[in-house]
Amino acid sequence: MKLTMILLLLILSLMAVVGAFLTTSVSSFYINTFYQQMDDVFGEGNPDFYPSLCREAAQENGPELIQDMLAANAGLLGIDYRTRNYYVLDGNGMFLSSSDEKLSGQPEITANILAAENGRVGDVSDISADYMDFAVPVCDPEDPSAVLNIVYILDNRSTVSELNSQLFLIIMQALLVGLLFSLLLSFLLSKAMVGPIEKLTAGAERMSDGDFGSPLPVESTDEIGVLTGTFNEMARVLQETLAAVENERNKLDTLFLHMTDGVTAFDHDGKLIHCNPAARNMLRRPMDQLTTYDQLFGELRPFGEMLSLQRPDYAEAEMRVEDRTLELYLAPFSDREQGGVLVVLHDVTEQHHNEERRKEFVANVSHELRTPLTNVRSYAETLLDANGDIPPETSASFLGIIINETDRMTNIVQDLLTLSRLDAGNAELTLTRFRFGDAIESVCRANDISARQHGHRLTCRLEPDLPLITADRSRLEQVMMNVIGNAIKYTPDGGHIDVTAGAADGQVWMEVSDDGIGIPEKDRDRVFDRFYRVDKARSRESGGTGLGLSIAREIVDRHNGRLYLTDHDGPGTTVRLELPVVPLKA
Known part of the structure; x- marks a missing residue:
């Protein structure tokens, strides 16, 4: 529709310009022809005519003689007695005689008549006027400054008006035919140009709905055809890219959903935008979109402080949730204003318990070994310091205790070695x-x-x-x-x-x-x-x-x-x- 309207407006504008140009040209041509014709009669092209008028005007019946000369040269002057007539005026512009039988009074005094009264040829044209006139002063041969009579030629431009009317009618007919042809051509042109564009639009709409599997047919080798081919290639690349992105997103979603560490993400305003099941389980509380950073971690690290960190900097913190100990890693996930804060939660309860067990284990081992070692040392020092003064029965008893404590330490070490091999998976089973x-x-x-x-x-x-x-x-x-x-x-x-x-x-x-x-x-x-x-x-x-x-x-x-x-x-x-x-x- 837009293309059709543009073509119609173009045709209308063109015909209006052509009509105005033709109308103005016709009027200008007619005016120029009129004044050229007057110049040919009264000017240098006809050197005997104007002096003869002057001689005739000097006669006693000068106006009648002048009228006879004008009537004799009516053909040269273009006098048709309908649209163009001549007038004979006295030196003051007063009416004497005319070729127009319908005129019985004084003609309208124009600028050209006034110029002739002052001894100048009145040949000024006015394209906006509804007439054309020409006034020539007829002077005394003896005294050229004395204006005896004025020859005034007046054309009412009826011919020009009729010609312009006919021309306007022709232009309107041509405009009507041109509009019909323009409608037909614009419709065909719009179908040829807009049809592929409409198909591209439909293809783009299908793409916006997620349908990338329907390539558009390439029906031409022009710019539209090249654009259609480029569109198909873009759709193919976009489909492959979206498939790759979807695959990566599915991987990340699966990892995010099933990872043992908790992950929470907050937007720039501190509102929760993502939370995996592990985080909900660790924090032991329900969470929705109304949950904020300050509610969860505000006491550990201020939110503004986290946003001000520059990547890859991060902060660490630790918090207790009931009987669990959580280790937190907090970092901004974007340097832009629309970024936020990502918090990774790691349950270190078991590590802490293991560390406590390790310390307890070392303490127990030390205590279990120190007791028999103390006994062995005590009894051995007693035997050493006695210098043979201890009865044989007592010495044998002391040595028995030393052997028993040594066996006890051996059993402890053997049990520890067994546990160590079991922990390391080196204790092979003989099935x-x-x-x-x-x-x-x-x-x-x-x-x-x-x-x-x-x-x-x-x-x-x-x-x-x-x-x-x-x-x-x-x-x-x-x-x-x-x-x-x-x-x-x-x-x-x-x-x-x-x-x-x-x-x-x-x-x-x-x-x-x-x-x-x-x-x-x-x-x-x-x-x-x-x-x-x-x-x-x-x-x-x-x-x-x-x-x-x-x-x-x-x-x-x-x-x-x-x-x-x-x-x-x-x-x-x-x-x-x-x-x-x-x-x-x-």
Whole structure:
């Protein structure tokens, strides 16, 4: 529509300019022709005519003679007696005679008549006037300054008006035909030009909706065709780019969603714009778009201070959320005003616990080794300072104590080496196929004498036909020996130790129950920790290192089993061992 209107306006403007130019040109041509014709008659082109007028004017009947001469030369003057006539005036411009029979009075005094009254030829043209006139003073041959008569030629320009009207009609007809052709041509041109552009527009709209798989047909080799080809190439590159960006975004979203560290992002106003599930879990609170930085971390680091940091600078902080310790890394994620602050949260609770356990472990090892070393040194120094004054029985007793303390240190070191190999994964398991019940009966027989020494009654009740298992038999018997041995040691003399075993749901199990001192509720979660003892004094008296249950659990874990305390009715403790029947995977 715009192109059609532009072409129509162009045609209208062109025809208006052409019409005005033609009308003005015709009028100018007619005026110029009129004055050229007058000059040819009265001027140098006809040297005898004007002097003859002057001679005739000097005669007694001069006006009649002048009129006769003008009538005789009417053809040269273009007198048609309809639109153009001549007039004979006296020296003062008063009417005497005329070729216009309809005129009976004085003609209108014009500037040219006034010029002729003053002895000058009046040939000034006025294109805006509705007439053309020419006035020539007829002077006395004897006195050229004396104006006897004035010859006045007047054309009412009816011919020019009729010609202009006809010309206007022709122009309007041509304009109408031109407009019709312009409409047709503009429609065809607009279809040829706008059609491909409309297709490009439709393609761009499809692209805005995410459809990049419909290339536009290239129907020409001109600029529109080149543009269409370029558009198709742009759509292809944009589709590939968006696919790559989408792929990267999916990777980041997956990483962001499933990463163990918490991540929160805040905009330039401190409002929450992103938060992954790990952060919600660590902060132990619901979060939405109304959550702000100041609500979460304002007490640790001011938000303005974080925004003022220059990348790659960052800040660190630590906060407690209930029983968790969180380590925070805060940094701006953009240097522009529309940036914000990114906060990464790392749960260091376990690291802190491990650090505490490490310190406790070192302290326990130091304490466990220092006690026997102190005893060894004390008894050795006593033997050294006695210089043979100690009775042989006493010396032998001292040496026995030294040997026992040395064995105790050896056991501690051996247990520590075992734990170290288990932690490092260097303790290889020697897997064999054997009956679970045979291993339990073997361990019960080995502990029977120790139980009798304490007056205990050790019973072993096994379900019939316990299945074969694949495991390291010596390691599992070490576990069983530790559990049954603890029951014997920590049960007062005359107690009962019951060993039961069975199989269910693809597992074998063994329970060791006693009616001994038991384990307080507050200590149940820590009995498998290294060097942990419920009754430290009694444990040392019994020769324990505090590592037996830790080693036992490590061995069971290596077998994909479980070793734990179960509920127990009455005084005492029940320890349960569970192992899978299926072979361990390599």
